[in-house]
Amino acid sequence: MAVTKPSGVPQGPAPGYPDPHVEYVLRHGDDNLILAQRLSDWISKAPDLEVDIALGNIGLDHLGAARALLTQAGELEGSGRSEDDLAMFRNERQFKNLILVEQPNGDFATTIARSLFFDAYQVPLWRELSSSDDEVLAGVAQKGAMEARYHLLHSKQWSVRLGDGTEESHARMQTAVDQLWRFTDEMFIADLVDMEMAEAGIGIDPSTLAGEWRGNVTEALDEADLTVPTDEYQRWGGRQGFHSDHLGHVLGEMQWLQKSYPGLAW
């Protein structure tokens, strides 16, 4: 796919994490944390109780992965920072999640499209990282690989229901797919951190996941009678801490209590 990248994205990692191993673990921890935060917002507001429970469960899986990875990042860093220190006291530039996961929930179709894109990425990602030389990362990936298959099943089934359902649901789902498409290429862009970690046997080159992702997503969209977007514009930079405006609001809410009353036990 020819990709048009926006100009103005700074090159290289944001300052603060000179250790690529810490950086790598944080990126994947942050993806899971921010998506968990987004999904949990559906709790008590979903279209029906079964969906409420499903989205909450999926959010909990992501939160579990995030906690293990942030804890590991703190250990590797050796500075004594806990999962909560890393979750609650970093700013927008220091978060390294994909821009996709910080996008607002929107309507249910938007949430499902976001999950479809991310789940289709996480299935091969976790499978490949299951043999990482970082044992904690490998453990999270092994557990995550099983969970991600269920997540993908859920987001795929809903994509098909919405795409194939009514005229309204079809239109909403197509709009959601079109709007979020520009955040998908970022998942497969390898930078120096990725290359160094792949070399060290800790990580993988994310560009190797693109084929399987595209296959799975195309299959789901075809079955849903939806059109695969051809928009070549792609936004990236989350891995370098160059986010969309949305992340600051997510963090503002998530971090508010700890920042108001720092240093206490809760």
Added chain:
Amino acid sequence: MTTTQTRPEVDPADLFQAIIDAEQKIEPHDWMPDAYRKTLIRQIAQHAHSEVIGMQPEANWISRAPTLHRKAILMAKVQDEAGHGLYLYAAAETLGITRDEMMELLHAGKHKYSSIFNYPTLSWADMGTIGWLVDGAAITNQVMLQRASYGPYSRAMVRICKEESFHQRQGFDILLTMMMGGSEAQREMVQDAVNRWWWPSLMMFGPNDSESTHTEQSMAWKIKRVSNDDLRQQFIDMTVEQSKVLGVTLPDPDLRWNEERGHYDFGEIDWDEFWAVVKGNGPMNRERIENKAGAWDDGAWVREAALAHSAKKRRVS
């Protein structure tokens, strides 16, 4: 048609009463008096709605939970409540009403839910206090419902009670951590939350026995096994001891041990407030129903799409 065998005529009402008297369960296909069916639908639906509306005041704090550990617990807890709602709606459906009908009745204000959820959650300490007091009061009430005479209700309650006792302990643990946490601000938050939730928690047991319209018949049918006032007393006796461990003051100057009764005496409940909230004039009644009905309406196109898709699939296969 000729019958080769005749059975002795048994009056179904006698059989029904005999099953209840023998402490056995009435099952969905058994004959039951219309009033028993209506009472159960009212009570189980009200209970299910309470679980579901009760998700809102706690979901209010998921995004702002102070630690990831607390966030995970709170998410799991609110999900448990959705699950309790599901078991209970399913139990009510065995009596001949659909979940959609119950939802519509709730949104139209024709079905009630526990008034306790019409209060706002203003600080993180409210998450602890809801677990400690509100779930504590709910368990006191629900333990007896495990022995309710209607089988599907009683079995749903067995499962719910197990999860509720975990909810109550996690609430107590939040408060204990804040009280021991060493910060004045945290202790103030806890005391303030306890001040706000104490009286509404006592109201959860319903009006005094002398005022309760449903109690007598429900006790005869063994749907309800212990009276409102007895349950309230049991809850107070248990909770006063726990408040000492926490180091909080319960906001009732009349609360004191009565040696003769073997129970704590307590002050007069503000029944005007109770009835005002029941009638829809509590601090959050409007928001709770607006949010619930709003989410239901916003999700209509999703439910329609799922139905349309499955209808198309059936036609193809």
